[in-house]
Amino acid sequence: MALRPDAVRERLARLEEVVARLGTLQPSATSPWFEDQRDAWAAERGVQLGAEILLDIGNHILTAHYGASASDYEDIIAQLGTYAVIDGGLRERLKGLGGFRNILVHGYLRIDPTRVADYVRRAPADFTDFALAIRAWLARSGAG
Numbered sequence: 001m002a003l004r005p006d007a008v009r010e011r012l013a014r015l016e017e018v019v020a021r022l023g024t025l026q027p028s029a030t031s032p033w034f035e036d037q038r039d040a041w042a043a044e045r046g047v048q049l050g051a052e053i054l055l056d057i058g059n060h061i062l063t064a065h066y067g068a069s070a071s072d073y074e075d076i077i078a079q080l081g082t083y084a085v086i087d088g089g090l091r092e093r094l095k096g097l098g099g100f101r102n103i104l105v106h107g108y109l110r111i112d113p114t115r116v117a118d119y120v121r122r123a124p125a126d127f128t129d130f131a132l133a134i135r136a137w138l139a140r141s142g143a144g
Helices: 006-023 039-064 073-082 087-095 097-106 111-141
Strands: none
Touching: 006 039, 006 111, 039 073, 039 097, 039 111, 073 087, 073 097, 087 111, 097 111
């Protein structure tokens, strides 16, 4: 499979939309959760969608550019760090995102509202930094 920079950029644009919407869904300062159930659902979906886009981009780069295959979602993030697509600091900040995505999708009976609120607070910065790192990597790799 060949690297498709346009497909990566399309996904980055969608990730940036998710970041903008997540930025409007911040839990209250006095509560670990949202006052409105609609906001709570939107927050869960936003984090899930952002995670899936991020992991999709990462998997595409690993497979198409490096010929590498990840064993699971967490391995995508780890390998992006190994191949210096993202730096070690961002890799550490994103650690656990793959597992949390699985909880949102498959373990919805065990969702910890405090953990969702934590992801919603930090996801805009983490996802934005990921998008910046990928754009920089595209430029460095000659694909950008």
